Amino acid sequence: MSVNQAYQSNFSGKRILLIDDDEIIRVAMRELLMSWGGLAYDSLDAAWPQIDQSIDLLISDYRLRDEVTGKQVILAIRKQLGCELPAIILTGDTAANGISEARLVNALLIHNPASAAKLSRQMGRLLSVGLMTKD
Numbered sequence: 039m040s041v042n043q044a045y046q047s048n049f050s051g052k053r054i055l056l057i058d059d060d061e062i063i064r065v066a067m068r069e070l071l072m073s074w075g076g077l078a079y080d081s082l083d084a085a086w087p088q089i090d091q092s093i094d095l096l097i098s099d100y101r102l103r104d105e106v107t108g109k110q111v112i113l114a115i116r117k118q119l120g121c122e123l124p125a126i127i128l129t130g131d132t133a134a135n136g137i138s139e140a141r142l143v144n145a146l147l148i149h150n151p152a153s154a155a156k157l158s159r160q161m162g163r164l165l166s167v168g169l170m171t172k173d
Contacts, residue, residue, distance in 0.1 A: 107139060
């Protein structure tokens with residue numbers, strides 16, 4: 039069994055919303071998630087009309103354009119959905135405020151560069167263990 043096949047069995051059909059203002063990273067992450075069988079939305083603008091209870095996981099960069107943070111995005115999307123959507127914040131920033139903001143919104147924080155194996159493990163933790171629940 040290939041690495042992608044192993045990941046695919048975990049994420050097949052899972053709907054993942056990916057928020058990152060860097061197009062190269064966003065497209066690469068989208069391709070990775072799709073190679074694992076996930077249904078990845080790579081733009082908040084394109085996905086917003088489709089955001090509903092069917093989204094399984096949110097992955098957001100910490101620092102976005104116009105001083106918007108991953109914390110703010112997570113809170114806005116959860117408010118829109120009316121549920122505690124599982125979330126991961128990706129960041130290259132090691133400052134304490136990123137860590138504390140992730141904790142404040144009950145999100146996992148992953149520091150970049152992160153391996154595909156680490157991302158997969160953390161996604162699996164949120165999706166299968168039910169660390170955070172959707173109402």
